[in-house]
Amino acid sequence: IALMLEGLYQAKNKCSSENCDGYGAKAIDQESFQNAYNFALLLPKNIPVPEIYVDPDGEVTFEWYEGRRQVFSISFGGKNQLSYAGLYGYNKTYGVEYFSDNVPEIILDNINRLF
Numbered sequence: 001i002a003l004m005l006e007g008l009y010q011a012k013n014k015c016s017s018e019n020c021d022g023y024g025a026k027a028i029d030q031e032s033f034q035n036a037y038n039f040a041l042l043l044p045k046n047i048p049v050p051e052i053y054v055d056p057d058g059e060v061t062f063e064w065y066e067g068r069r070q071v072f073s074i075s076f077g078g079k080n081q082l083s084y085a086g087l088y089g090y091n092k093t094y095g096v097e098y099f100s101d102n103v104p105e106i107i108l109d110n111i112n113r114l115f
Helices: 002-014 030-042 105-114
Strands: 050-053 058-068 070-076 081-088 092-099
Touching: 002 030, 002 050, 030 058, 030 070, 058 105, 070 105, 081 105, 092 105
Parallel strands: none
Antiparallel strands: 050 058, 058 070, 070 081, 081 092
8 A cells, every 4th residue: 555655646746736747737636636545545455556647637547457458447536436447358348436435346346357
């Protein structure tokens, strides 16, 4: 968890101001950051650390790769919503889930499916 939180804070520091990428990106959305932080605290310890970055719209994204055409990502929006998408070979999945005090089961299923 410590590595995940460290990556999250690095992304926050890198994207704390408008136009942080030089192409007009928004600054990190504080609600998105808080949702990602809370999510990271609730993930089981055996989940690998994802790549963490801030999208041009200011939302935080966690992304796991396990090889060619094997990826799962989560973007944390406002109002405790998270959007997810997965690619497993030629199979795809995506959706939106509400996140509050536990990680939605479908999210854990998709992360475990990847590994």
